[in-house]
Amino acid sequence: MISCGKQRPQDESLEQCNSVYYWRTDLRLDSTERAFLKQYNIKKVYCRYFDVVMGDNSAEPRPNATISFSDSLPDGIEIIPTIYITEDCMHKPHKDLAEKIVQRIRQMNETNNINNVHEIQIDCDYTSRSRKTYYKFLEEVVKLWKSKVSTTIRLHQLSMPVPPVDYGALMVYNTGDPRKWQERNPILDYRDVYPYLKHLDQYALPLAVAYPVYLWIRNIQNVRIEHSVDAAEILKVKHAMEKERPNLSSSIITYHLETDNINRYKTETYEEIYRH
Amino acid sequence: MKKFIVISLFSVFSLPMMACLWWDTSNPYLFSMYKQDDFKNRVERVCNDNWKAYLGSTEEYFWFNADDAIKAARQKGDALMVSYLQNLKKYLNCVDIEQRKQYEWNYPTANDIAAQKRDLQAVRTYAFSKVKTKLRSQHALLYMRCNMMMGRHQDNINFWQQSACNFIETVYKDMMKNIYAGALYKTGREAEAGEMFAEMDDYESLMTIYYKKRSYLAISQQYKQNPNAKVLPFLLQDFVNNAQEAEDAKTGSMGGKLFIRDINQQESWQMQQFCELVVREGKTEAPAMWKAAKAWLEYLSGKKQEALKDIDAAMTLDGTERMKDNVRVLKLYITAAQAKPSDSFDKYLANELEWFKQKEKEDEFFGRAQTRIMRQTIFQHYIDKPEQRLALMCITHDYQYEQAIDTMRVDLLEKFYTYSKSPAKKDFDKYLKSQMQTNDSAIVELIGTKYMRMANWGKAIEWLKNIPVSYYNNNRSRGYLYYSLLRKYDVEPWITRQWLREDEAWEKNLKWWKNVKLDFCKEMQMLESSLNLLQGKALEQRYYNLAVRYAQANIKGDCWWLMREAKNCYDTVRVNEVDLGARAIEYLQKAALSNDNDLKIKALFAMGYRELYNNKNGKSLWTDMVWDEAKTDYVRKYYRQSPQFRAFQALYDMVNGAKEPTYVTKCDEFDQFRSYYRQHK
Numbered sequence: 001m002i003s004c005g006k007q008r009p010q011d012e013s014l015e016q017c018n019s020v021y022y023w024r025t026d027l028r029l030d031s032t033e034r035a036f037l038k039q040y041n042i043k044k045v046y047c048r049y050f051d052v053v054m055g056d057n058s059a060e061p062r063p064n065a066t067i068s069f070s071d072s073l074p075d076g077i078e079i080i081p082t083i084y085i086t087e088d089c090m091h092k093p094h095k096d097l098a099e100k101i102v103q104r105i106r107q108m109n110e111t112n113n114i115n116n117v118h119e120i121q122i123d124c125d126y127t128s129r130s131r132k133t134y135y136k137f138l139e140e141v142v143k144l145w146k147s148k149v150s151t152t153i154r155l156h157q158l159s160m161p162v163p164p165v166d167y168g169a170l171m172v173y174n175t176g177d178p179r180k181w182q183e184r185n186p187i188l189d190y191r192d193v194y195p196y197l198k199h200l201d202q203y204a205l206p207l208a209v210a211y212p213v214y215l216w217i218r219n220i221q222n223v224r225i226e227h228s229v230d231a232a233e234i235l236k237v238k239h240a241m242e243k244e245r246p247n248l249s250s251s252i253i254t255y256h257l258e259t260d261n262i263n264r265y266k267t268e269t270y271e272e273i274y275r276h
Numbered sequence: 277m278k279k280f281i282v283i284s285l286f287s288v289f290s291l292p293m294m295a296c297l298w299w300d301t302s303n304p305y306l307f308s309m310y311k312q313d314d315f316k317n318r319v320e321r322v323c324n325d326n327w328k329a330y331l332g333s334t335e336e337y338f339w340f341n342a343d344d345a346i347k348a349a350r351q352k353g354d355a356l357m358v359s360y361l362q363n364l365k366k367y368l369n370c371v372d373i374e375q376r377k378q379y380e381w382n383y384p385t386a387n388d389i390a391a392q393k394r395d396l397q398a399v400r401t402y403a404f405s406k407v408k409t410k411l412r413s414q415h416a417l418l419y420m421r422c423n424m425m426m427g428r429h430q431d432n433i434n435f436w437q438q439s440a441c442n443f444i445e446t447v448y449k450d451m452m453k454n455i456y457a458g459a460l461y462k463t464g465r466e467a468e469a470g471e472m473f474a475e476m477d478d479y480e481s482l483m484t485i486y487y488k489k490r491s492y493l494a495i496s497q498q499y500k501q502n503p504n505a506k507v508l509p510f511l512l513q514d515f516v517n518n519a520q521e522a523e524d525a526k527t528g529s530m531g532g533k534l535f536i537r538d539i540n541q542q543e544s545w546q547m548q549q550f551c552e553l554v555v556r557e558g559k560t561e562a563p564a565m566w567k568a569a570k571a572w573l574e575y576l577s578g579k580k581q582e583a584l585k586d587i588d589a590a591m592t593l594d595g596t597e598r599m600k601d602n603v604r605v606l607k608l609y610i611t612a613a614q615a616k617p618s619d620s621f622d623k624y625l626a627n628e629l630e631w632f633k634q635k636e637k638e639d640e641f642f643g644r645a646q647t648r649i650m651r652q653t654i655f656q657h658y659i660d661k662p663e664q665r666l667a668l669m670c671i672t673h674d675y676q677y678e679q680a681i682d683t684m685r686v687d688l689l690e691k692f693y694t695y696s697k698s699p700a701k702k703d704f705d706k707y708l709k710s711q712m713q714t715n716d717s718a719i720v721e722l723i724g725t726k727y728m729r730m731a732n733w734g735k736a737i738e739w740l741k742n743i744p745v746s747y748y749n750n751n752r753s754r755g756y757l758y759y760s761l762l763r764k765y766d767v768e769p770w771i772t773r774q775w776l777r778e779d780e781a782w783e784k785n786l787k788w789w790k791n792v793k794l795d796f797c798k799e800m801q802m803l804e805s806s807l808n809l810l811q812g813k814a815l816e817q818r819y820y821n822l823a824v825r826y827a828q829a830n831i832k833g834d835c836w837w838l839m840r841e842a843k844n845c846y847d848t849v850r851v852n853e854v855d856l857g858a859r860a861i862e863y864l865q866k867a868a869l870s871n872d873n874d875l876k877i878k879a880l881f882a883m884g885y886r887e888l889y890n891n892k893n894g895k896s897l898w899t900d901m902v903w904d905e906a907k908t909d910y911v912r913k914y915y916r917q918s919p920q921f922r923a924f925q926a927l928y929d930m931v932n933g934a935k936e937p938t939y940v941t942k943c944d945e946f947d948q949f950r951s952y953y954r955q956h957k
Contacts, residue, residue: 062379062380062381063378063379063380063381064378064379065378066377066378066379066383068377100381103381104381104382104383107382107383107384107385108383110385110386111383111384111385111386111388111389128778128779129778129779129782131779132779190908190909191903191910194901194910236908
């Protein structure tokens with residue numbers, strides 16, 4: 001139904017690239033993870049540096065759960081510091097927050113001898129209440145960082161005006177209601193993505209896409225419930241999205257790098273996820 | 277001294293964990309056999325009291341300030357204390373650097389980290405040289421802290437065993453012992469460390485050690501080694517609470533507390549058998565705890581009769597005072613879940629609620645436990661006594677109280693209002709009324725609003741007329757006041773949507789100056805009561821005007837604030853309420869019979885407004901995307917018999933070929949209909 005002619009030109013500014021998220025509190029890679037990076041030609045690792053949360057009894061946000069660097073990434077792989085900010089931090093503007101974050105990222109790089117960092121990503125589940133404050137904050141980050149800045153985009157945020165960054169990383173996971181796990185997979189179900197497909201074509205910001213490969217373990221009715229997404233479902237969503245906006249195949253991220261996640265899917269599945 | 281504790285745990289507490297793993301839940305655990313007087317908080321309290329005494333202060337001491345303490349020591353001519361404090365300050369700076377890595381904006385530089393290493397070494401050397409002075413405990417602690425941060429755990433073990441263990445009992449010795457236990461753990465002597473952490477109530481360190489050793493098998497082995505091991509209450513409590521977490525997940529509670537462990541029915545059953553064995557063996561000093569664990573696990577497994585028998589037995593067994601209190605809590609839960617309504621149960625409950633009120637002051641556990649018991653057993657027990665049930669929700673400050681009165685039938689709420697105002701006949705009612713603190717205006721306003729939801733304007737006016745405007749200004753959110761003042765109920769929603777900037781709602785501070793809801797009721801009453809006085813065009817126009825107001829007051833209308841305090845896109849028309857959208861359509865159908873083409877077009881166009889169709893089950897809309905199982909995709913369906921289709925069809929016939937109003941031309945939905953209908957007449 002949608003022709004390639006409707007493609008937003010902005011996507012072309014995104015280079016073709018395979019990436020992963022790294023979401024643990026210590027940067028330490030085992031041999032499987034290193035092999036994965038090589039096998040799938042991963043060029044970027046979006047590495048969570050720290051969270052920003054509202055402190056207990058505090059009116060100001062503060063860093064939390066900062067990563068330690070016990071290891072480093074293999075040569076040739078770019079690290080992209082990623083900062084997760086809780087939504088309540090954006091309920092009102094906080095003076096110098098952007099500066100504090102940018103400065104902290106720079107210092108972490110310097111102290112830990114992490115060089116050649118060109119890009120950062122900010123992750124926040126902003127809502128209509130916090131959007132304005134968040135976008136102003138992003139403008140400051142862009143000004144201070146002076147290089148590439150991206151932000152995560154959740155599906156429900158596709159209907160809002162675009163954020164003032166270089167590109168967005170569309171998070172295609174956590175799409176369902178965890179309480180209705182028997183009806184739909186809470187991590188990813190095509191039916192939950194479907195209502196948002198119509199926004200893709202018109203979304204005026206270059207988009208990378210992040211797909212889930214993780215496992216979510218819960219204990220329900222005395223039974224260990226493991227939520228993970230079938231390869232077929234991930235690929236179905238990928239194909240539906242790329243049909244609406246073909247260049248979404250350009251920059252692909254998987255969430256997140258971990259040996260168990262690597263072993264969960266066949267090589268063919270990863271090859272298909274990372275197919276451009 | 278706070279920083280000592282933090283860094284102490286930091287070095288011991290090193291669970292493998294993901295970022296952002298935890299979120300709060302509302303399912304408090306009922307099995308709580310010891311008061312959570314955590315080591316960390318306890319030593320901090322004592323240290324603060326010590327400094328308060330040293331400084332001769334009369335005010336509460338919260339934060340250790342080295343400079344203040346140094347100043348005070350100098351004034352006292354206490355040279356040894358001055359040098360100790362100077363080195364302590366240096367040590368705390370080293371801790372700060374560690375903290376800055378995690379939680380502060382000023383992440384340390386490479387130079388900071390190099391200086392930290394140097395300073396630690398210097399402080400360590402200084403402290404060791406002073407362990408035979410009169411401040412030996414303080415210096416010994418400082419020495420052990422430095423060792424801990426430098427990873428010199430064997431040095432700490434040797435030092436504790438050779439000298440520090442013989443020091444006099446002080447809080448500093450407690451802290452040294454905690455560091456020693458951490459050193460044992462770090463050097464592989466987990467069991468000894470565990471027993472010491474349990475003795476000290478250091479739960480976080482305990483969880484680090486036992487994270488992967490919390491199964492029935494691990495607990496039973498622990499018991500076999502020592503039936504009164506200090507770690508057993510911690511492990512048993514963790515086991516039972518994990519079993520409760522699994523049960524909670526059944527009822528939709530999300531779970532998700534930290535360190536959750538899977539416990540299946542089989543393992544729970546094994547633990548029940550084991551608890552019985554422990555009680556029978558008679559080696560334990562706390563049979564009440566084991567018996568209660570058995571009872572609660574039985575209850576969670578659905579064996580309610582056995583649970584009742586066992587919890588009654590637990591009431592007679594030995595244990596600490598806290599254990600006995602916990603057994604009493606569990607007894608109320610298990611009893612209430614099975615008891616038949618009776619005066620004696622009422623009396624028992626009133627007595628227990630009073631007990632909870634006292635206990636809550638001692639420990640937050642009792643408040644949380646009461647909430648759970650009320651929600652899961654007591655409210656259900658009083659299901660056939662709605663006034664008492666509501667009163668119980670009210671006196672225990674349960675959030676369900678607000679929800680219940682908002683959704684219940686208006687006559688039942690009126691009955692509750694009367695109940696709350698009339699003198700009590702029975703003791704239990706007397707007790708409930710003595711505890712109730714209700715806001716009369718809130719109930720009266722809600723009764724009025726409920727009549728509005730039923731489109732009973734006369735009764736609504738009767739209840740709302742005495743509510744002062746200040747009630748709304750004081751009890752409604754800024755968002756509510758903003759929407760209610762800026763959105764008008766006489767605007768045709770199918771022609772003009774009253775979009776507002778949601779973010780402005782938080783910035784503006786608007787206030788009511790008149791009761792807008794009352795005005796609406798009066799206007800609706802006037803418009804409907806005079807219908808039979810009108811005829812012809814005036815009557816048709818009146819139908820249309822009424823439809824506009826019903827559409828606005830509808831759950832999907834712009835003026836949702838008339839019937840609700842807030843709007844949610846998932847809201848639906850509830851039982852006990854009139855479908856105001858459907859009422860608007862009834863009036864529009866009458867208006868559409870008009871011979872006035874303009875009015876007829878408007879009415880037909882309005883009937884195509886999808887926000888009027890609250891009930892989607894009857895396929896009211898002309899088209900929809902529907903999930904197709906066979907195709908595993910959404911497919912478009914058309915419903916030619918739907919009211920919206922028929923309205924658009926009639927509108928199409930009216931405007932086809934004729935000059936149509938702009939609002940029709942600009943309507944995307946009608947445009948889509950027109951494209952479809954042209955090809956599928």
